[in-house]
Amino acid sequence: MSTPATQVVDHSALKVNQTGIIATVLVAFVGGALFRPLLVLIPLLAIVLLLGTFAPQLALFKQFYFKVLKPRGIVKPRPVQDRPEPHNFAQGLGGVFLAVASIFLIPLTFLGLALALLVAVLAFVNVAFGYCLGCQIFYQLERRGLLRA
Amino acid sequence: MSAQLWALAVAGIVVLAAACLETFRSRRARRLVLATSPSPSVPRRGAAPINGEEQPYILYFTGDSCTVCRTHQEPALARLGDVRVDKVDAIAERTLADRFHVYTLPTTVVMGADGQPLHVNYGYAPAPKLERQLAEARVMSLRSAATA
Numbered sequence: 372m373s374t375p376a377t378q379v380v381d382h383s384a385l386k387v388n389q390t391g392i393i394a395t396v397l398v399a400f401v402g403g404a405l406f407r408p409l410l411v412l413i414p415l416l417a418i419v420l421l422l423g424t425f426a427p428q429l430a431l432f433k434q435f436y437f438k439v440l441k442p443r444g445i446v447k448p449r450p451v452q453d454r455p456e457p458h459n460f461a462q463g464l465g466g467v468f469l470a471v472a473s474i475f476l477i478p479l480t481f482l483g484l485a486l487a488l489l490v491a492v493l494a495f496v497n498v499a500f501g502y503c504l505g506c507q508i509f510y511q512l513e514r515r516g517l518l519r520a
Numbered sequence: 521m522s523a524q525l526w527a528l529a530v531a532g533i534v535v536l537a538a539a540c541l542e543t544f545r546s547r548r549a550r551r552l553v554l555a556t557s558p559s560p561s562v563p564r565r566g567a568a569p570i571n572g573e574e575q576p577y578i579l580y581f582t583g584d585s586c587t588v589c590r591t592h593q594e595p596a597l598a599r600l601g602d603v604r605v606d607k608v609d610a611i612a613e614r615t616l617a618d619r620f621h622v623y624t625l626p627t628t629v630v631m632g633a634d635g636q637p638l639h640v641n642y643g644y645a646p647a648p649k650l651e652r653q654l655a656e657a658r659v660m661s662l663r664s665a666a667t668a
Contacts (some may be wrong), residue, residue, distance in 0.1 A: 382587075404523075404524045404580075408589050450593060450629055451587070451590060452590060453590060459586070481523040482527070483527075484523060485524075485526070485528075488528070488531040489531050489534060492535060500629075503587060506586070507625070510583055510585050511623070513583075513611060514610070514614065515587060
């Protein structure tokens with residue numbers, strides 16, 4: 372059995388990121404019914420997630436955690452021996468889904484909203500139960516040799 | 521507002537369909553593992569039997585990409601006490617993982633004293649569930665020892 376090559380990942384940063392995704396999608400979803408321009412939050416969130424996947428220093432919610440919440444003791448850190456790649460992959464996947472949702476928002480609003488809602492549901496499942504669908508997809512791709520650590 | 525309602529309906533249907541698909545998938549995989557004739561018996565790996573007697577044990581499939589394994593499954597396995605846990609890297613030992621149709625991590629397999637799989641749990645299995653399955657496995661071992 373190979374020894375996992377892990378590093379320390381602060382799971383509180385991941386939780387804050389997921390909570391940010393849920394909150395933003397909910398604001399866009401509910402607020403969009405009353406004030407349609409709020410739907411612009413969905414493409415903005417897609418950009419934030421995609422940027423954060425490739426440049427962690429641009430991950431808005433994680434930076435908010437590291438620069439504001441953690442130093443002020445509002446959220447306590449939770450370091451876990453883990454690999455960051457599956458989480459980044461999951462975040463990127465969420466970003467891609469939100470980007471597709473953004474494309475659909477104008478011609479088929481309900482479909483764009485449904486896709487965004489699914490991303491929020493998956494983020495909620497991750498926050499509440501620790502189940503990360505993106506990480507499972509990462510495992511399947513790695514198992515088939517399509518991804519290398 | 522109607523777009524929001526339609527979106528809720530579509531998302532609800534997708535979530536429901538995914539839940540049904542997952543249930544079907546895990547049941548099918550479990551059936552394949554438990555009903556395969558002959559069952560995929562696995563030789564013991566590592567340490568000697570506890571107290572010189574063969575005991576049921578757990579085959580624990582994990583991987584370094586599995587966070588739930590570290591945050592949930594491993595603490596649950598640690599709570600089981602004296603039970604033997606054989607940890608298997610599902611990526612490195614793909615053949616063994618395929619024998620048990622491991623499609624998700626963590627996966628735990630409760631093995632009987634004879635090395636036959638008795639219970640398969642795809643996804644996180646809490647300690648009480650594993651304890652119950654191990655107790656059943658011990659009863660089965662005693663029965664088979666009595667009839668032998």
